[in-house]
Amino acid sequence: MTSLLPRAPIRDDGRHREAGSRAGDLTLDNWQDAPHNRWAFAHVAELVPTAPIAHRPAVESAREVVGLEAMRSSMPDLPTRLEESYTDALVVVRDGELVAEHYREGFGPDGLHLLMSVSKSLCGLTIGTLVDEGVIDPDRRVDHYVPALAGSAYGDAKVQQVLDMTVDVDYDEDYRNPASEVQAQDRVAGWRTRLPGDPADTYAFLAALRGGGEHGVRFRYCSAGTDVLAWIVESVTGTRYADAVSERLWSRLGCRNDARITIDPGGFGFANGGISCTARDLSRVGVLMLGDGVIDGRRVVSAEWVRRTIEGGDPDAAAGSVFQRVHPGGAYSNQWWITGSDRGDFYAVGIHGQFIWVDPATRSVVVKFSSWPEPVTEGWNRLHAELFRDICDAVG
Structure with missing residues (x-):
């Protein structure tokens, strides 16, 4: 059973601190594990095939690292807290302006880092642009858009139920269990060594998933659902998922660099966790x-989609979950986590400590890349919620 508290640091032998060189014993089956993940999360394209998510060249501005000076007086313990939480990068934005940042040794502003399940929230926004245009109806069944999923666990689910992860599906999300569906999906995606009998690609994997219960009743976190959404994106746009994310999201954000996404043998982009990009x-x-869906005067997604995301989700569906032990009254909506707190903060998160934390109360955004030794624990999530709120208050 996974501990609910962060484990003691594993840096004592110095191996986890080595960020600039590849460990000699790194393999396809251990690159996600500490201490290898510190190097591997910043070099995914050297381990797994990837495709670009192209950006549109942005207006150049200064690239110097801003540092943590804006928060040192009110958070003198911040460097220690970042070190103890295995931080690879931290970026803090207030009212759209970069106010503080930090990078571990060997990593910097132009370094791409694996997002893990923060990738899911980018998929949710991509879906939102298609809903805005009337190309996707969230109340339609999945098999209306992807007939190949008829008869699968997802075929008779509504798109909105997939977005909110309330689909009943037989899927074990235990990242440490070799017999789990999440590890099987990793193998299909090229993230682990394939085994005899594994489906040929993600399309075949998704079509083989089964359920049987009622959809829309209970929150059930399942990474496969995001790849179902990506398949819908491909079906309605007639393009590869990476190209759709580029056209509809990444190229409209004013990003400085291309992102990248890992691809499986069928060319399918690993939407649920495979995107890498810079923290900025x-x-x-x-x-x-x-x-509210506008950046630098450009509308990317509707204000209605953003509002529905922030105010949506069913707290009752998530009752009793580990998430609600950290965020009582919280919910999951359109592939984002909604805390339900008085300050209205919400976030995207990936295992091993990847975050976009959004705090409307202070108009702040915090991005953190990490290489936690454990995929996820209640303790790590609680610690980071406190850290991000302290940071937002320090710059507010």
Whole structure:
């Protein structure tokens, strides 16, 4: 059973601190584990095939690292807290302006880092642009858009139920269990060594998933659902998922760099966790959400979609979850986590400590890349909620 508290640091032998060189014993089956993940999360394209998510060249501005000076007086313990939480990068934006940032040794502003499930929230926004245009109806069944999923766990689910992860599906999300569906999906995606009998690609994997219960009743976190959404995107746009994200989101954000996404043998982009980008570029997503779908005067997604995301989700569906032990009254909506707190903060998160934290109360966005030794624990999530709120208050 996974501990509910962060484990003691594993840096004592110095291996986890080594960020600039590849460990000699790194393999396809251990690159997600500490201490290898510190190097691997910043070099995914050297381990797994990837495709670009192209940006549109932005107006150049100063690239110097801003540093943490804006928060040192009110948060003198911040460097220690960042070190103890395995931070690879931290970017803080207030009212659309970069006010503080920090990078571990060997990593910097132009470094791409794996987002893990923060990728899901980018998919939610991409879907939102298609809903805005009337191309996707959230109340339609999945198999209306992807007939190949008829008979699967997702075929008779509504698109909105997939967005909110209330689909009943037989899927074990235990990242440490070799027999789990999430590890099987990793193998299909090229993230682990394939085993005999594994589906040929993600399309085949998704079509083989089964359920049987009632949809829309209970929150059930399942990474496969995001890839179902990506398949819908491909079906309605007639383009690869990476190209759709580029056209509809990344190229409209004013990003400085291309993002990248891992691809499986069928060319399918691993939408649920495979995107890598820079911390500064990722902060643009948070700025977009604070701007009700507008950034630098450009409308990317409707204010209605952003509002429905922030105010949506069913807290009762998530009752009893680990998430609600950290955020009582919280909910999951359109692939984003809504805390339900008085300050109205919400976030995107990926295992091993990747975050976009959005705090409307202070008009702040915090992006953090990490290489936690554990995929996820209640303790790590609680610690980071406190950290991000302290940071937002320090710059507010």
